[in-house]
Amino acid sequence: MRMKDGHCAALEVRHDAAGRPEFFCTIYENRPEICRDLGRGSPECLGDLETKAAAVAAVVAAPSARPAPQV
Numbered sequence: 001m002r003m004k005d006g007h008c009a010a011l012e013v014r015h016d017a018a019g020r021p022e023f024f025c026t027i028y029e030n031r032p033e034i035c036r037d038l039g040r041g042s043p044e045c046l047g048d049l050e051t052k053a054a055a056v057a058a059v060v061a062a063p064s065a066r067p068a069p070q071v
């Protein structure tokens with residue numbers, strides 16, 4: 001797994017109409033086995049989310065993750 005800016009390079013942060021961040025795996029169909037083994041919402045997944053909360057906050061706050069201003 002290649003890393004970029006402290007997170008998986010395949011992770012893309014998008015924003016919904018209300019500006020809330022949404023997280024997408026850009027290689028979802030081809031994601032590695034370790035990602036497939038971590039069931040979404042499983043205790044292991046939730047534990048990982050808690051452990052990495054600060055890193056997630058940094059990704060969301062990064063200028064490249066913010067939506068472009070509407071003109």
Ligand code: SF4
Pocket residue numbers: 008009010011012024025026027028031032035
């Ligand atoms: S599912 Fe795996 S490959 Fe996809 S963004 Fe998350 S860590 Fe990266």
